[in-house]
Amino acid sequence: MTVSPGAPETDKAGSLAQAGVAAAVSPVMPEPPELTLRRSRRRAVLSIAGGLVLWEFVGRFVVTNPILFAPFSKVMLAGWALLVSGDLASHAAVSALEFVIGFGLATVLGVALGFAMATNRAVQDTLDPWVSFFYSSPLVALIPFFILVFGVGMASKIAIIFLVSIFPILLNAFAGIRSADENLLEVGAAFNCTRWQVFEKILIPAALPYIVVGLRLGIGRALTGVVVAELFGSTAGLGWLIGTAGQSFDTPTVLFGVLMFSIFGVLMVEGLKWIERAIAPWRKTSQEVR
């Protein structure tokens, strides 16, 4: 190996020049995903804070008529008063109980009927026209009827919550079973699965993401059901609270009640996402269904 005396010098100069070029171009490295996540979280928090400030500003300086609007601080004060008096807890408990019973029944029966329709042609043919009819009907219009039949207590609310939320759950459970991959069903056949094994090991896991979507849609409809039913005729519940506050021009309490429903809805949907992640870890890398 023969190296000319000048070689190291030029080598060094060359690499320096290269380094200089590299620095000048300065390639933009892709940022790690956790950084992107942190930034979008920060933006979300800022957005919420900004929204609250705007609310406060509009309530204090733009819409000054206390009947038409209330600033955030007044709404929080109204909420504090309800909390201290114990009214918030008792009314929220009534609404929550109605929701849990109505939505719970809708979930169990909706999933069961959806599965039955998807696996039995006769059941599907029989129920299909009714499901289509009720799914497209504005079922909250039945509230006066239910109040006549079941009274102003919890029963009429549970009935309407059940009815408005069962159809999206049923239809998604049905679609979930139907969407099961033909190839996987053939695997079931090739490995001599019994009908029950096909159902348990292939159809149900395949339907799970669809069922979650159905539940999410059902939550939204069920919450609307609670509010409207309680507004229309009731003796307790957050909807009743909103209704009576509205009649006495207590705008802060009205807005606080609505805020409670929104927070409850968000918590339910987030809870559902959490459950989905816990029971379906294989979906952790897949995208969120909206």
Added chain:
Amino acid sequence: MTPAKLDVVGLSKYFAERGGGARKILDSITVSIADGEFVSIVGASGCGKTTFIRCIAGLLSAEEGEVRIDGNRVTRPGPERGFVFQSDSLMPWRTVMQNVLFGLEVRGRRLSETKPIGDKLLKLVGLAGFEHHYPNELSGGMRQRVNLARALAIEPQVLLMDEPFAALDAQTREIMQRELLKIWAAAGKTVLFITHQIDEAIYLSDRVLVFSRQPGRIAADIRIPFARPRDLALKRSPEFLKYVDEVWKLIEDDVISAMAQKRSDNQQEPG
């Protein structure tokens, strides 16, 4: 002469046509496959090769003729036949290990006793260490390895493979062919392998059955004499190419008529 492991006698299959009537897909096919033999079926699309292997698996039932394993007639899927699907058909909600052990699980075997079988198979197909991965975390080649391990788990005597490498890229496919021969040599199974790639069929097999189309018939039964183990370089040897040429000549007309038919079908029903 070694006794036949798999016997197909006079097998015919019809498909119902729109507006009544039936079209013959397979025309009284008779073939015998010896224990431990590797047999491939090639043919133009529409020659009924996939229908044929599905009849043998018991996923379809034939109108005429029968399928026998060790002399016993079979009409439904059974544990003596393992099926490797064209699409990997893995359950996305099951880990690699759970997918491999699926066939044993549905037969009521406990995980504690099947786990060692799974470990052994994953090692055999080169996926040791991936048992807790989900299919969506694997490449196409890896998923087909799991597919193969799943079929082997029930300890079948006959392995039925329906174009298992069709969806893989050319390089992965070559590697998988070599791996399959290794696994076949280690496991000692009788294999029936469907493919539309002539070189793949010749490289892998002891015998290549060439199917003609409409209805499907065995046009030729060609013995492939190359010594084993076979190197991938064999595919570039002139002797090998002579066999490729021979098979190609047999199906060339079929391929052209299949293409022409597809074109006219497309003109009749756009989209």
